[in-house]
Amino acid sequence: MLEVRDVTVSFDGAVVLDRVSLAVGDGEVVALLGPSGSGKSTLLRVIAGLVVPASGSVWLDGRNLTGVPTHRRGIGMVFQDEQLFPHRSVADNVGFGLKMQGLPATDRDRRVDGMLDFVGLPGFGHRHVTDLSGGEAKRVALARSLAPSPRALLLDEPLTGLDRELHDRLAVEVSRILRRAKTTALVVTHDGEEAAILADQVVTMDQLRGDPFSIVELTSAETHPLRAAVLRNDTPSRELALDGDDEPTTVHLGVRDGTGRLIGISTWLLRPPPGSEGDGVQLRGMATAPDVRGQGAGDALLDAGIARVRAAQPDAVLWARARDSAVGFYRRHGFEIVEPGFVDETTGIPHHVILLPPR
Numbered sequence: 227m228l229e230v231r232d233v234t235v236s237f238d239g240a241v242v243l244d245r246v247s248l249a250v251g252d253g254e255v256v257a258l259l260g261p262s263g264s265g266k267s268t269l270l271r272v273i274a275g276l277v278v279p280a281s282g283s284v285w286l287d288g289r290n291l292t293g294v295p296t297h298r299r300g301i302g303m304v305f306q307d308e309q310l311f312p313h314r315s316v317a318d319n320v321g322f323g324l325k326m327q328g329l330p331a332t333d334r335d336r337r338v339d340g341m342l343d344f345v346g347l348p349g350f351g352h353r354h355v356t357d358l359s360g361g362e363a364k365r366v367a368l369a370r371s372l373a374p375s376p377r378a379l380l381l382d383e384p385l386t387g388l389d390r391e392l393h394d395r396l397a398v399e400v401s402r403i404l405r406r407a408k409t410t411a412l413v414v415t416h417d418g419e420e421a422a423i424l425a426d427q428v429v430t431m432d433q434l435r436g437d438p439f440s441i442v443e444l445t446s447a448e449t450h451p452l453r454a455a456v457l458r459n460d461t462p463s464r465e466l467a468l469d470g471d472d473e474p475t476t477v478h479l480g481v482r483d484g485t486g487r488l489i490g491i492s493t494w495l496l497r498p499p500p501g502s503e504g505d506g507v508q509l510r511g512m513a514t515a516p517d518v519r520g521q522g523a524g525d526a527l528l529d530a531g532i533a534r535v536r537a538a539q540p541d542a543v544l545w546a547r548a549r550d551s552a553v554g555f556y557r558r559h560g561f562e563i564v565e566p567g568f569v570d571e572t573t574g575i576p577h578h579v580i581l582l583p584p585r
């Protein structure tokens with residue numbers, strides 16, 4: 227199993243890969259699809275050890291490869307601008323990795339012949355690589371990367387630069403070769419049709435991006451700017467501090483986006499629900515920045531807060547005074563209205579008391 231866990235890469239301050247994760251099962255061929263500039267080749271280079279990620283890790287068969295140099299990773303590579311060694315024969319090219327591994331010449335020759343058969347080029351060993359057609363050169367490159375029996379194979383746009391007919395024929399062929407080799411393989415391509423032919427599974431770069439939000443604890447003062455912008459906007463009250471804000475048991479939870487910007491706030495304080503004496507936790511001051519609505523920041527924050535309350539106080543009643551306009555949002559998380567329709571005296575906005583029943 228090849229795994230990429232939560233990898234982030236930036237070049238000159240620009241984030242190229244943002245918390246990307248991916249898993250390729252044993253013997254599985256996965257195609258990674260995305261437009262140029264989406265970071266797919268960078269991801270391949272991280273796996274190969276040619277780019278060091280700012281954070282995150284790469285694993286192969288349960289071993290953390292993050293600090294392991296490229297040539298010790300047991301990973302084969304076929305790059306788009308594949309350069310065969312021009313002054314050497316096909317056999318020398320295919321046998322190159324085996325020679326590096328120190329395999330004796332007779333075993334090497336046998337393996338090279340076997341690999342050439344395998345990619346449909348029997349008897350090509352003595353030829354010069356400069357005499358090969360485009361399709362033959364691609365197959366030699368594939369044979370060269372498969373010869374040392376890599377534990378995983380990375381292919382970066384392996385079929386570009388061929389005319390359409392040859393491309394389509396070779397795509398079917400390469401797919402067959404990869405399946406017969408039973409090598410765990412990751413193929414990067416911008417061509418959806420090619421991806422579908424080559425791979426068992428096609429994933430897009432978009433799908434690999436990790437949760438862009440992080441949940442953080444805040445001081446009460448840090449909640450004020452969003453309280454002002456969202457909760458006190460268009461209301462008669464300008465009051466930003468709420469009673470109970472600074473009690474030692476009160477928790478302010480926020481959500482930050484990938485750039486670290488605070489885009490959501492919430493306050494959780496010990497307080498029984500109206501008309502009750504029992505243990506309760508009130509959720510107050512929940513708000514997300516208007517320009518991020520509908521992107522999941524509210525969900526992430528509410529889920530994190532609920533999980534935290536449940537873990538600390540499984541029996542506490544979780545409740546809130548919710549704006550009429552936000553009840554739909556809370557309902558999605560299981561809240562129910564227990565006291566409908568009153569106008570909140572601070573904001574003049576219709577509210578309901580809502581409560582999350584225990585599981």
Ligand SMILES: CC(C)(COP(=O)(O)OP(=O)(O)OC[C@H]1O[C@@H](n2cnc3c(N)ncnc32)[C@H](O)[C@@H]1OP(=O)(O)O)[C@@H](O)C(=O)NCCC(=O)NCCS
Nearest residue numbers: 512513514519520521522523524525548549551552554555
């Ligand atoms: C309520 C609020 C916190 C929701 O935050 P958000 O960032 O929009 O929430 P998300 O992006 O996580 O939304 C998650 C889902 O809930 C839906 N949703 C959001 N607000 C909703 C609402 N009022 N009613 C119904 N569904 C809602 C979203 O459409 C999204 O659904 P989808 O994934 O199917 O598209 C935010 O709209 C807000 O700050 N509103 C103004 C202040 C406010 O009302 N706070 C609550 C005071 S009690």
